[in-house]
Structure formats: structure tokens, C-alpha cells
Amino acid sequence: MEIKVTRDYENKLVGRREINAFASYPDKTPNKEEVKQELCKSLGLNPELVEIRKIKQQYGLKISDIIAYSYANKEIMGSLVKKRGKKGKKTPEKSTATA
Numbered sequence: 001m002e003i004k005v006t007r008d009y010e011n012k013l014v015g016r017r018e019i020n021a022f023a024s025y026p027d028k029t030p031n032k033e034e035v036k037q038e039l040c041k042s043l044g045l046n047p048e049l050v051e052i053r054k055i056k057q058q059y060g061l062k063i064s065d066i067i068a069y070s071y072a073n074k075e076i077m078g079s080l081v082k083k084r085g086k087k088g089k090k091t092p093e094k095s096t097a098t099a
Helices: 032-043 074-083
Strands: 002-011 016-024 050-057 063-071
Touching: 002 032, 016 032, 016 074, 032 050, 032 063, 063 074
Parallel strands: none
Antiparallel strands: 002 016, 016 063, 050 063
């Protein structure tokens, strides 16, 4: 897999680097973990502080657009990723009133 960084922006307000890249590969679309390892290796990032937000396959090509965030530390990453986490399932409230 070959990764080419197209945008590397330091967002100081939230304490992270926002990275946009293209990945080209000979076989199937790589999963997030494979992309994370390759991106960290090519940019010298800590894998524990990197979040792959999106991998979008280009139709008919073996090229994907990648959006990744590299956080400054675990506290910042924990607070931002937790806010964006999956919403819990709401359970329907049971009515206790009888007719």
C-alpha cells in the first residue's frame, strides 16, 4: 500500500493534526487498522493517538480517500472521541398508569 498525504493541517484549537491522504493498493480495500499502521509508519505518528475517521473507496479504482486525526495526547483524544461516540439505545418508557 502506498499513501500520499494531500493535506496536513495542525488544528491548535482542538489539539490535533488533521490529515487527508490517498491510498493506492493492489488488492482489496484495506481496513482501518491497516491504514492506521501504514500512515503512522510513513508520518512517524504514535498509533495510540491516531483515529482513522473515514476511508472512501473511489468507484472502479484501487484508490481510497482517507481522513485521519492525530491527537496531541490521550486526554484530548479521550475527550473528543467520547463526545462523538455512538449514542446509546433508548428504551421505551413503560407506562405504569392503568385505564
